[in-house]
Amino acid sequence: MSSENTTKEKVFSPSRTVWRTQMAKGIYTPHRVSRITCIINQLLSDKVTYFLQKIGITAYTESGRTVREFIKPRSLGLPGDIKQLQSSPVVIFRFTVPRESSYSVIEALIEYAELYIPGRGTIFSQDLMEFSKEPPAPNLGAMVNLDMGTHDLTILNNLAYVICVLSNPGSGEMLAKIALELGVCVPLITSGTGNDIRDQLGLIRITIPPEKEIVHLIMPEQDSNSIIRLLIEQGRLDKPGRGFIYHTPVSFGFIDTRLRIGKQKYAASIEQIIAAIDQLKAGTNWRKRLDAEIEENKVNSSILPQDNCEISIVSDEERIDVLREACLQVGATGAVTSRIVPQLNEKESDVPLSLIRSAISVPANITNEVVDVLLDNTTIKENATDRIHVLDSPAAYIQSL
């Protein structure tokens, strides 16, 4: 396995256009980096923090929860099992590294935080364009001093990161359940706020809750299309105002395979078997779902995928409001903001301890304009913790109002 097999060449890539435009302008230099997302059980988050501090990387953390199926025998000695959903709190670390070092950082982090043990977490890398004060410069030499073993790791290629933004309270749980039942992955649920519709209304806006539930799924790329369609159908996302789904490509990643906890009937769980075959086959291509293909033909969805681009901004609360408004002016709606905490590598004072991350799925044709207005209003030159990430999102399913 190698890191060369990254994002497939796209016929049209909005982020590439952004890169060309901004390079031509020459005011802000985009950095081509890899963003690593590490979703880890809260009990183990200190280890990741320590690791990142050692190699001198500023990461942003967000809290969330992963949902698993919990299987236990029925009480009172009744036959059969009970299936429940069980949530465990997790911490999501997001940080960027130079593309060439992303593979080794992921490998080292898996070893150090013992992510190879199922149930502990997921980690993956995405290539993207970053605007920030300084490009990331990790001190990779420090990794050698850390205490870690060597395992035979199954790092997978051809993954897709599917993000479902849902407006109805409780629908996150429902979608997570569907994903678990399909055996897709361990769903991650985070919370955010989306004020776009509310801001356009008068006082009647109080009837629309600003809270959004965001379900994050990592799945084999070849299945993503059909699974997204299933989720759209089950979550009725083809109805306006219920939410939207988009997918972004993953270069490579290591996935938590522990979908179920509790009683286990056989010597190896089905997840362990899948993980073993993944390792043998060095990929997930063999797992092409048959049922999904049938579903795909069956579902006569009213929404078609759009070519989009995910733009995520990190800044403080007030700046985010300015930036969001600027985005709205050029027609980019659907921003979801969530609270993140920067994990600084050194004791830096006068840095805000709470930041906001706002993610927007922007249609490809206006990506350039959005990035332009963002850069016009941004403070990345002043604030070391501010970021703008631009990432292709080849399939977004958004039903507009």
Place this chain on the structure above:
Amino acid sequence: MIKRKSVPFLDAINMLLAYARVRILEQIKSVAFIIIYLVVFQTLILGVPLANALGTAGGIALVVFGLAFFLEGLILGLMPLGERVGVKLPTKVGISIIAGFGLILGFGATLAEPAISALKTAGATVTAWDSPLLFMLLNRYAEWLVLSVGIGVGVAVALGMFKFYYNFSIKILIFTIIPLILILSIIASLNDNLTKIIGLAWDCGAVTTGAVTVPLVLALGIGVSRASSQGKGSSGGFGIILLASAFPVLAVLILGFTLNIKAPNPTSETEFFSTANREQAKHVFGDVEKLQTHAYTLGSENARKAFYGSIEEYESAIKSLANNPENNKSILGGLSLSTWLVQKASDNERNLLSDVNLSDTPAPIAASSFKETLKVETISGIRAVIPLSILLVLVLILLREKLKYKDEIVLGIVFTLIGMTLLTSGIKLGLASLGGEVGAQLPRAFAKEEKFVDRVVINNFDTSLVYKGIATDGTQKSFFNILEEGKPKPIEFKADRLDKANNRYEHIITQPPLFKSKLTVLGLILVLVFAFGMGYGATMAEPALNALGITVEGLTVGAIKRAQIVQVVSIGVGIGIVLGFSRILFDLPLIWLIVPSYILLIPLTILSEEEFTAIAWDSGGVTTGPVTVPLVLAMGLSIGGVLSISDGFGVLALASAFPIITVLLFGLIARAKQRKSISNNLKDDANE
């Protein structure tokens, strides 16, 4: 500016209806348990039909709407406002100003939501001779009590601001303050006078954190800790409620210790009212008139005899009651003469006043009218909500901060106000009367004797109507028939109730005990089971607890559900109330119950993680709010009254201690489960 979209009228109505439906259904769910429970208990177990069912139902409807408005108002208005102030303060001013603001806020909040009335209710049966110090605190020095509680809360909020600003561990605070107040309580328990105020002190801690203060302070704490907490792992705004419950205890104990220097010691009733003791007694009351009223309202015949010194003076004073109706109001403390004669006077005194016609006994004071209650509650609602909101807005203006959704926040504050008014009036009109009815019936469950219900005087009693009945063993009893709605009902005739001179018969209507007199253990269990269910049900409807639950759910991204927290806390309150009532029933010293429960908390707190510790200790403070307090007090008083226990304090204190235990246990179990899911894997790994 962003273009405003207008929503068509019909759509807007539909949106509003859907919005209201969800919220009202939610509140119906949260009060359903307690209401069904009370009704079932009263009609099926105690076998008493509902009195004023229509009024009660109306009151309950008000409670549901009140809760929905109140909670939504908090979410829209006060909580975002508090959070905004919390976020902005640390960026603009130093910690000393923040702490000063906290002090004012805490102090102001206590004065705005005076819980002292609830405490006065709990102490309505406190007598000055048994517990002079407690009596002083509740009456002559009631303002001092409120002020010291206010100072306690103010200091607590200020200290809380320090905690968030410097992010020091909540455990340090717990392990310094809690042992301090425990030790003070133990010292107090050694003194005859001070031991009586322990219950009051701990109840002050439990009651003061009101339904408006809690969410506001929580939101403020979240804001401050977000903007200033250095390093990671902040407990996200939790911990102030704990302080705001602990410091008033400390403040009241200190006030008690101070006043105790001059306070007279508990004595016998006769000695207390005797003329020789007048100087001491005056110290308790301030003036003689109040002492006199006390002798008439809570004292017995002995008290009044001792008060007047000589028998002649006493008798003339009693007789003058009939002649000077104008004076009676002040002497009898608001009771009418006939009520006083029926309820308080001794037989001897009744004889002295035998010419007063008893049959015109006024009906028990009618429940205050709907309009009147609504008016009173609106005023107290305005007091509770408006000053605090103005304070917050003023701070934002001083900081030159602009609010983003001004209309929304104003609407939220209005909702809070409407909600508060509807909720408290609904409780007064519906829930409390329902609770009071059940509470009044409950003592029958463990009573050995028949319960006195009413006294009827039959004029022109004709003894020729009396006939005899015989039992299988040959004993004979006399009876007469009384007409009830035109139908005869046999009543046992007792010769000593017949006033031959006036041809009057005094018929005393009683209710038999629920169980036969030997089954009092079963009765006690029934009372305790009822107490558990009532504590559990009332807490589920507590708005401040729901606000805390929403905050916890948000901070943990749903890993801990609001419903879970509410359940766990409610179970804790149920257990606490059971223990509190056992204290009243068996007359246990409160300190025996408080000290062990807090000692149990020490290992639990050490084992728990920081975040959960703060949440758990805070949930102790939020439990006793506008729904629980009136219900618990109504029940505690009626039971205490039957057993002639001096006060109903301590129940609320225990009701705040036990949720801490249950929430900590819940957190430990949840964490153990999590660890298990990881360690299982480690084993698998080792086996490979």
